[in-house]
Amino acid sequence: MAYAGARMMAAAFRSVGIDATVAPDSDADTLDLGGLNSSGEECLPHKVTLGDFLKVCRQPGFEPQKTAFFMPTAHGPCRFGQYAPYLKQVLGEMGYGQVAVVSPSSENGYDGVGEHAGDLMRAAWMGLVCGDILVKFLLKTRPYETTDGDADHAFHESLGDFVGVAERGDLSVKERLSALAAGVERMRERFRAVPARYERGRPLIGLVGEIFCRLNTFSNDDVARRIERHGGECWISDIAEWVWYTNWSHESQIIRERGKLNADYLKAKVKSHTQHKYEKALLAPVARDLVGYEEPHDVREVLAAAEPYLPAEGCLGEMVLSVGKAIYLHAKGADGIIDISPFTCMNGVICEAVYPAVSSDHDDLPIRNLYFDGVNTNIDRDLEIFLDLARAYQSRSCRERVSPGYFE
Numbered sequence: 001m002a003y004a005g006a007r008m009m010a011a012a013f014r015s016v017g018i019d020a021t022v023a024p025d026s027d028a029d030t031l032d033l034g035g036l037n038s039s040g041e042e043c044l045p046h047k048v049t050l051g052d053f054l055k056v057c058r059q060p061g062f063e064p065q066k067t068a069f070f071m072p073t074a075h076g077p078c079r080f081g082q083y084a085p086y087l088k089q090v091l092g093e094m095g096y097g098q099v100a101v102v103s104p105s106s107e108n109g110y111d112g113v114g115e116h117a118g119d120l121m122r123a124a125w126m127g128l129v130c131g132d133i134l135v136k137f138l139l140k141t142r143p144y145e146t147t148d149g150d151a152d153h154a155f156h157e158s159l160g161d162f163v164g165v166a167e168r169g170d171l172s173v174k175e176r177l178s179a180l181a182a183g184v185e186r187m188r189e190r191f192r193a194v195p196a197r198y199e200r201g202r203p204l205i206g207l208v209g210e211i212f213c214r215l216n217t218f219s220n221d222d223v224a225r226r227i228e229r230h231g232g233e234c235w236i237s238d239i240a241e242w243v244w245y246t247n248w249s250h251e252s253q254i255i256r257e258r259g260k261l262n263a264d265y266l267k268a269k270v271k272s273h274t275q276h277k278y279e280k281a282l283l284a285p286v287a288r289d290l291v292g293y294e295e296p297h298d299v300r301e302v303l304a305a306a307e308p309y310l311p312a313e314g315c316l317g318e319m320v321l322s323v324g325k326a327i328y329l330h331a332k333g334a335d336g337i338i339d340i341s342p343f344t345c346m347n348g349v350i351c352e353a354v355y356p357a358v359s360s361d362h363d364d365l366p367i368r369n370l371y372f373d374g375v376n377t378n379i380d381r382d383l384e385i386f387l388d389l390a391r392a393y394q395s396r397s398c399r400e401r402v403s404p405g406y407f408e
């Protein structure tokens, strides 16, 4: 998934004594290995994750009996639920049957991670929130930097700092939270120190779509950086959005089946409340810097926005989030929306069918689907045209974007 989120997740595992690391960066070998060991019917995230895991198996000194791959799963209408069983099958066929595949499920809000589950989930959640904040700072700073590379440098330095805190196993929950909040302050100062010219007028482009392809820069051809080169600024839907959605989905399922008077519902509410509390504490140091960049207070705002087009009780998965977030971002002043999806992804296909209505109901906001399948195509031409549409929309839109005080 997102590089920062994956690094923070690995650090969370280390904090509970599990020797974890992120898979090596994806490259051409990833696509070759993933392609060779799949049927060609699967979606790009499957090919990329499978290829990356198989690359790990080929590393010198690889010990199958001491290795586990972390591949969450989901019970929904798409192919993601098949990734983990498929990975196990391929590993078995290749003689790596001893490699464990650890697969917490979205069905129970990813609770089923076994021993140390509580500590791990708390550390992972705090880490993912820090990763999301870091990406937000990168995207809101990089388009305005006066020297290429400064914002990326601040990003990597801050990520290393966060990882150093997140992997510590000697911290209580309270200490971890306050150490990470201090890390957020240091990150804020690093980004504030990046020489930049914050001029108003760059079109703001919302990036929604399938979570892996949207957040994995290898899979989406680093589309955010390309948009910046074409004169735009990006706001990408973060990882937390998916966690809030799976929490909502889990709670809704309990209510449907057993009502609210049961221990599982109470547990789900407490978990959600605690996650909100941690998120609030980590966001507090950067509240002033994120004026105009606020995420929804509750995922139900996003689901409610999508309701006229894709009701959340009937349409499961990311399609609802993509449509709802597109509408939310329109209200925040976005000048265009790009939906990033793997080729043949049903989420992207369904969203594409309703976007014309969404656009026409929202001032003809430009909305475009971009599909990726790991084959190099020239997306710059499409982006250039889209940015022109976004600029045209911006010049006729009466919606004023709220910008932080440091904009000129």
Ligand code: SF4
Pocket: 043, 044, 045, 078, 079, 080, 081, 210, 318, 342, 344, 345, 346, 347, 348
């Ligand atoms: S969301 Fe789309 S790309 Fe992802 S697994 Fe489902 S169908 Fe495939």
